[in-house]
Amino acid sequence: MMMSQTGVLMPFALCNTTGCIVGIDEVDRGNQCNCRCLSCSTPVTARQGESNQNHFAHRTDEASTVNECHYSPLTALALILRQELPTILALQVDGCIYEGLKWSVDTKAFGVVIDVFGIAACESTIAIEVPFANGVGLCIEELKPHVDAILSVNTNAMVQALYPREQKSISLSPNDIIELLLENWADWVSVIKVPVMKENISSSPQTDTEYKGSINSHLVQFSSDETPSQILCRCCNIRSGIRAGGLLCNECVFKNVGHRFPNLTEMARYYRDK
Ligand SMILES: [Zn+2]
Ligand SMILES: [Zn+2]
Numbered sequence: 001m002m003m004s005q006t007g008v009l010m011p012f013a014l015c016n017t018t019g020c021i022v023g024i025d026e027v028d029r030g031n032q033c034n035c036r037c038l039s040c041s042t043p044v045t046a047r048q049g050e051s052n053q054n055h056f057a058h059r060t061d062e063a064s065t066v067n068e069c070h071y072s073p074l075t076a077l078a079l080i081l082r083q084e085l086p087t088i089l090a091l092q093v094d095g096c097i098y099e100g101l102k103w104s105v106d107t108k109a110f111g112v113v114i115d116v117f118g119i120a121a122c123e124s125t126i127a128i129e130v131p132f133a134n135g136v137g138l139c140i141e142e143l144k145p146h147v148d149a150i151l152s153v154n155t156n157a158m159v160q161a162l163y164p165r166e167q168k169s170i171s172l173s174p175n176d177i178i179e180l181l182l183e184n185w186a187d188w189v190s191v192i193k194v195p196v197m198k199e200n201i202s203s204s205p206q207t208d209t210e211y212k213g214s215i216n217s218h219l220v221q222f223s224s225d226e227t228p229s230q231i232l233c234r235c236c237n238i239r240s241g242i243r244a245g246g247l248l249c250n251e252c253v254f255k256n257v258g259h260r261f262p263n264l265t266e267m268a269r270y271y272r273d274k
Contacts, residue, residue, distance in 0.1 A: 008163075009055035011171060012076045013037060013044045021080050023173035024054045031059065038079055039071035053168050073163040077155050077177070078132045082106065084178035085116045085128060090242040092250075093149045096195040098124055099242070110146040112139050117147075124148045124195065131155050140192055150193035153181070158188050179264060183254045234271040244268035 013035035015022045024046060027033035033046035037058060044056040058069065086103035100121030107117050116128040127143055129152040140150060158181070162172065172180070181188060233241045233249035235256065240246075243253050247268050261267035 008071070008073060009053060010037070010044070010057070010071055010076070011055060011163075012080065012174070013046075013056040014041075021076070021083050021174050023171060023176070024048065024056060025171045026173055037069060037071060038076050040069040042069065054171055073159045074155055075132060077159055077162075078130050080174045080177050081130045081153060081155070081181070082116060084174050084181075085130070086118075087178065088182075091118070091126065093126065093151065094191055094194045096124070096149065098122075098126055098149075101126075110143060112142050114143070126151065128153060129192070144193055147193070149191070149195040152190050152192050154188050154190065161188075175263065175265075179253075179257050182250065183258070234274065235267075244271075247271055 011024050012021050013024075013027075013033070014020070014037070015027070016034045016036060021038065022035065025048075027035060027046050029046050029048050031043075031045050033044070033056070035044050035046070035056065036042060037044050037056070040058075043059045045059050046054075047057055048054045082105045086105065088103075089101055090097065090099045091101060092098070098118065098120035101118045103116060103118045104114075105116055107114055109117060114127045115130040118126040118128070120126070125147040126149045127147045129140070129150070131153075132155070143150060161184075162177070162180070231241050231246050233239050233247070233252055235248055235252035239249035239251060241248050243250060244264060244267070248271060253264060253267065256267055257264050261270065
Protein backbone atom coordinates (compact mmCIF):
# COMPACT_ATOMS: atom_id res chain seq x y z
CA MET A 1 0.00 0.00 0.00
CA MET A 2 1.38 3.40 -1.00
CA MET A 3 1.37 6.11 1.58
CA SER A 4 2.91 9.50 1.65
CA GLN A 5 6.47 9.64 2.92
CA THR A 6 5.31 10.32 6.44
CA GLY A 7 3.21 7.18 6.56
CA VAL A 8 -0.20 8.81 6.72
CA LEU A 9 -3.06 7.93 4.43
CA MET A 10 -4.26 10.78 2.26
CA PRO A 11 -7.98 11.51 2.59
CA PHE A 12 -7.72 14.57 0.29
CA ALA A 13 -6.35 15.42 -3.13
CA LEU A 14 -6.53 18.23 -5.67
CA CYS A 15 -9.04 17.72 -8.47
CA ASN A 16 -7.53 18.39 -11.90
CA THR A 17 -10.88 19.44 -13.34
CA THR A 18 -12.00 21.98 -10.75
CA GLY A 19 -8.72 22.91 -9.08
CA CYS A 20 -10.45 22.33 -5.74
CA ILE A 21 -9.45 20.06 -2.88
CA VAL A 22 -11.77 17.06 -2.65
CA GLY A 23 -12.35 14.32 -0.10
CA ILE A 24 -11.85 10.63 -0.95
CA ASP A 25 -15.60 9.93 -0.82
CA GLU A 26 -16.36 12.67 -3.33
CA VAL A 27 -14.49 11.19 -6.30
CA ASP A 28 -14.72 8.30 -8.74
CA ARG A 29 -12.74 5.21 -7.98
CA GLY A 30 -9.18 4.53 -9.09
CA ASN A 31 -7.47 6.67 -11.70
CA GLN A 32 -10.90 7.97 -12.74
CA CYS A 33 -10.68 10.37 -9.79
CA ASN A 34 -8.46 12.61 -11.94
CA CYS A 35 -6.67 14.10 -8.95
CA ARG A 36 -3.15 14.94 -7.87
CA CYS A 37 -1.33 14.95 -4.54
CA LEU A 38 -1.83 18.14 -2.51
CA SER A 39 1.79 18.24 -1.57
CA CYS A 40 3.92 16.97 -4.47
CA SER A 41 1.41 17.16 -7.38
CA THR A 42 1.96 13.53 -8.38
CA PRO A 43 -1.18 12.03 -9.94
CA VAL A 44 -3.06 9.91 -7.43
CA THR A 45 -5.47 7.01 -7.56
CA ALA A 46 -8.53 6.70 -5.32
CA ARG A 47 -8.51 3.53 -3.21
CA GLN A 48 -12.08 2.89 -2.17
CA GLY A 49 -13.87 -0.15 -0.86
CA GLU A 50 -10.73 -2.03 0.11
CA SER A 51 -10.21 -3.47 3.57
CA ASN A 52 -8.26 -0.38 4.54
CA GLN A 53 -9.74 3.04 5.08
CA ASN A 54 -10.52 4.84 1.82
CA HIS A 55 -7.60 6.99 0.73
CA PHE A 56 -5.69 8.49 -2.18
CA ALA A 57 -2.36 6.97 -3.16
CA HIS A 58 0.38 8.21 -5.49
CA ARG A 59 0.17 6.59 -8.91
CA THR A 60 3.37 4.68 -9.24
CA ASP A 61 2.86 4.11 -12.97
CA GLU A 62 3.29 7.82 -13.59
CA ALA A 63 6.68 8.96 -14.74
CA SER A 64 6.23 12.19 -12.80
CA THR A 65 6.08 10.44 -9.43
CA VAL A 66 8.55 12.25 -7.24
CA ASN A 67 10.71 10.61 -4.66
CA GLU A 68 9.92 12.93 -1.87
CA CYS A 69 6.46 13.94 -0.73
CA HIS A 70 5.89 15.98 2.39
CA TYR A 71 2.17 15.41 2.62
CA SER A 72 0.83 15.62 6.16
CA PRO A 73 -2.67 16.03 7.60
CA LEU A 74 -1.60 19.51 8.74
CA THR A 75 -0.62 20.51 5.21
CA ALA A 76 -3.93 19.24 3.89
CA LEU A 77 -5.92 21.01 6.60
CA ALA A 78 -4.13 24.33 6.13
CA LEU A 79 -4.83 24.14 2.39
CA ILE A 80 -8.47 23.14 2.92
CA LEU A 81 -9.06 26.07 5.27
CA ARG A 82 -7.57 28.41 2.67
CA GLN A 83 -10.14 27.04 0.25
CA GLU A 84 -13.13 26.94 2.60
CA LEU A 85 -12.79 29.98 4.90
CA PRO A 86 -13.49 32.30 1.94
CA THR A 87 -16.95 30.69 1.61
CA ILE A 88 -18.00 32.35 4.87
CA LEU A 89 -20.08 35.43 4.13
CA ALA A 90 -20.54 36.72 7.64
CA LEU A 91 -18.53 36.36 10.79
CA GLN A 92 -18.89 37.60 14.33
CA VAL A 93 -15.76 38.48 16.22
CA ASP A 94 -16.18 39.59 19.80
CA GLY A 95 -19.53 41.25 19.18
CA CYS A 96 -18.55 42.83 15.88
CA ILE A 97 -20.35 41.52 12.83
CA TYR A 98 -18.49 41.33 9.57
CA GLU A 99 -20.91 40.95 6.68
CA GLY A 100 -20.51 40.81 2.92
CA LEU A 101 -17.00 39.48 3.39
CA LYS A 102 -14.68 39.34 0.41
CA TRP A 103 -11.66 37.15 0.96
CA SER A 104 -8.23 36.66 -0.47
CA VAL A 105 -5.73 33.95 0.36
CA ASP A 106 -1.96 34.18 0.85
CA THR A 107 -2.21 37.79 -0.09
CA LYS A 108 0.37 40.49 0.53
CA ALA A 109 -0.90 43.50 2.44
CA PHE A 110 0.83 45.98 4.74
CA GLY A 111 4.16 44.37 3.90
CA VAL A 112 3.07 40.99 5.24
CA VAL A 113 1.71 37.86 3.57
CA ILE A 114 -1.67 37.18 5.17
CA ASP A 115 -2.95 33.57 5.13
CA VAL A 116 -6.63 34.47 4.82
CA PHE A 117 -7.65 38.12 4.58
CA GLY A 118 -11.23 39.37 4.65
CA ILE A 119 -12.71 42.78 3.94
CA ALA A 120 -16.30 43.35 5.07
CA ALA A 121 -18.88 45.49 3.31
CA CYS A 122 -18.29 48.15 5.98
CA GLU A 123 -14.58 48.01 5.02
CA SER A 124 -13.51 46.48 8.32
CA THR A 125 -10.71 43.97 7.88
CA ILE A 126 -9.94 40.55 9.35
CA ALA A 127 -6.68 38.65 9.09
CA ILE A 128 -6.78 34.94 9.85
CA GLU A 129 -3.66 32.98 10.57
CA VAL A 130 -3.85 29.40 9.28
CA PRO A 131 -0.44 27.86 10.00
CA PHE A 132 1.03 24.98 8.00
CA ALA A 133 3.33 24.02 10.84
CA ASN A 134 3.81 24.68 14.51
CA GLY A 135 4.97 28.18 15.31
CA VAL A 136 5.02 29.38 11.72
CA GLY A 137 2.44 32.06 11.32
CA LEU A 138 1.72 35.66 10.60
CA CYS A 139 3.89 38.55 11.66
CA ILE A 140 1.17 39.62 14.03
CA GLU A 141 2.91 42.61 15.55
CA GLU A 142 3.39 44.15 12.13
CA LEU A 143 -0.24 43.61 11.24
CA LYS A 144 -1.84 44.84 14.44
CA PRO A 145 -1.93 48.55 13.57
CA HIS A 146 -3.44 47.89 10.13
CA VAL A 147 -6.28 45.38 10.44
CA ASP A 148 -9.35 45.50 12.66
CA ALA A 149 -9.36 41.90 13.86
CA ILE A 150 -6.76 39.15 13.88
CA LEU A 151 -7.70 35.51 14.40
CA SER A 152 -5.58 32.41 14.56
CA VAL A 153 -6.79 28.92 13.72
CA ASN A 154 -5.09 26.22 15.77
CA THR A 155 -4.54 23.85 12.86
CA ASN A 156 -2.50 21.54 15.04
CA ALA A 157 -5.35 21.04 17.52
CA MET A 158 -7.74 20.47 14.62
CA VAL A 159 -5.52 17.76 13.16
CA GLN A 160 -5.20 16.05 16.51
CA ALA A 161 -8.96 16.08 16.97
CA LEU A 162 -9.92 15.10 13.41
CA TYR A 163 -7.08 12.72 12.55
CA PRO A 164 -6.05 10.93 15.73
CA ARG A 165 -3.06 8.64 15.28
CA GLU A 166 -3.52 4.87 15.38
CA GLN A 167 -7.20 5.30 14.80
CA LYS A 168 -9.47 4.99 11.84
CA SER A 169 -10.79 8.48 11.17
CA ILE A 170 -14.09 9.29 9.52
CA SER A 171 -14.03 10.51 5.93
CA LEU A 172 -14.58 14.24 5.82
CA SER A 173 -15.06 16.50 2.84
CA PRO A 174 -13.56 20.01 2.81
CA ASN A 175 -17.10 21.27 3.42
CA ASP A 176 -17.43 19.04 6.50
CA ILE A 177 -14.20 20.50 7.81
CA ILE A 178 -15.35 24.09 7.60
CA GLU A 179 -18.66 23.13 9.23
CA LEU A 180 -16.74 21.46 12.06
CA LEU A 181 -14.56 24.53 12.45
CA LEU A 182 -17.64 26.76 12.78
CA GLU A 183 -19.12 24.31 15.26
CA ASN A 184 -15.96 24.25 17.39
CA TRP A 185 -14.97 27.85 16.74
CA ALA A 186 -14.27 28.71 20.38
CA ASP A 187 -11.96 25.72 20.79
CA TRP A 188 -9.99 26.06 17.58
CA VAL A 189 -9.85 29.79 16.89
CA SER A 190 -8.22 32.35 19.12
CA VAL A 191 -8.79 36.06 18.81
CA ILE A 192 -5.40 37.77 18.68
CA LYS A 193 -6.69 41.26 18.12
CA VAL A 194 -10.15 42.23 19.26
CA PRO A 195 -11.98 44.59 16.94
CA VAL A 196 -13.01 47.98 18.26
CA MET A 197 -16.72 48.64 17.79
CA LYS A 198 -17.27 51.25 15.13
CA GLU A 199 -20.16 53.63 15.62
CA ASN A 200 -20.76 53.99 11.94
CA ILE A 201 -21.40 50.28 11.46
CA SER A 202 -24.61 50.30 13.49
CA SER A 203 -25.89 53.60 12.16
CA SER A 204 -25.53 52.72 8.50
CA PRO A 205 -28.93 51.74 7.10
CA GLN A 206 -27.27 49.16 4.88
CA THR A 207 -26.01 47.14 7.80
CA ASP A 208 -29.03 47.39 10.12
CA THR A 209 -30.43 44.05 9.12
CA GLU A 210 -27.03 42.50 9.15
CA TYR A 211 -26.72 43.19 12.83
CA LYS A 212 -29.61 40.89 13.45
CA GLY A 213 -27.59 37.96 12.23
CA SER A 214 -25.72 38.23 15.46
CA ILE A 215 -25.96 35.45 17.98
CA ASN A 216 -25.09 38.09 20.54
CA SER A 217 -28.38 38.82 22.29
CA HIS A 218 -27.42 42.38 23.09
CA LEU A 219 -27.06 43.20 19.43
CA VAL A 220 -30.22 41.39 18.40
CA GLN A 221 -32.20 43.46 20.88
CA PHE A 222 -30.48 46.58 19.75
CA SER A 223 -31.88 46.46 16.25
CA SER A 224 -35.02 44.34 16.46
CA ASP A 225 -37.49 47.22 16.77
CA GLU A 226 -36.28 49.17 13.81
CA THR A 227 -36.03 46.71 10.97
CA PRO A 228 -38.97 44.33 10.81
CA SER A 229 -38.27 43.50 7.17
CA GLN A 230 -35.33 41.24 7.94
CA ILE A 231 -35.25 37.67 6.65
CA LEU A 232 -35.52 35.29 9.57
CA CYS A 233 -33.90 31.89 9.79
CA ARG A 234 -36.51 29.36 8.67
CA CYS A 235 -35.47 26.94 11.37
CA CYS A 236 -35.77 29.06 14.53
CA ASN A 237 -37.61 32.11 13.15
CA ILE A 238 -35.69 34.22 15.63
CA ARG A 239 -32.28 35.07 14.25
CA SER A 240 -31.65 36.33 10.76
CA GLY A 241 -30.53 33.92 8.09
CA ILE A 242 -26.92 34.38 7.12
CA ARG A 243 -26.07 30.84 5.97
CA ALA A 244 -27.28 28.89 2.95
CA GLY A 245 -28.19 31.99 0.99
CA GLY A 246 -30.03 33.66 3.86
CA LEU A 247 -32.11 30.62 4.75
CA LEU A 248 -30.57 29.70 8.10
CA CYS A 249 -28.77 31.24 11.04
CA ASN A 250 -25.39 30.10 12.28
CA GLU A 251 -26.72 28.68 15.53
CA CYS A 252 -29.30 26.46 13.86
CA VAL A 253 -26.69 25.22 11.41
CA PHE A 254 -24.34 24.36 14.27
CA LYS A 255 -27.09 22.57 16.18
CA ASN A 256 -28.46 20.51 13.33
CA VAL A 257 -25.74 19.70 10.83
CA GLY A 258 -24.20 16.39 11.74
CA HIS A 259 -27.25 15.44 13.81
CA ARG A 260 -30.57 15.98 12.09
CA PHE A 261 -28.93 16.56 8.71
CA PRO A 262 -25.76 15.05 7.29
CA ASN A 263 -24.61 18.38 5.88
CA LEU A 264 -25.59 21.98 5.24
CA THR A 265 -26.83 21.23 1.73
CA GLU A 266 -29.38 18.74 3.05
CA MET A 267 -30.48 21.09 5.79
CA ALA A 268 -30.90 23.96 3.32
CA ARG A 269 -32.88 21.72 0.98
CA TYR A 270 -35.22 20.67 3.78
CA TYR A 271 -36.03 24.23 4.83
CA ARG A 272 -36.17 25.56 1.29
CA ASP A 273 -38.85 23.02 0.39
CA LYS A 274 -40.73 23.42 3.64
ZN1 LIG B 1 2.61 13.50 -2.79
ZN1 LIG C 1 -32.04 29.74 13.29
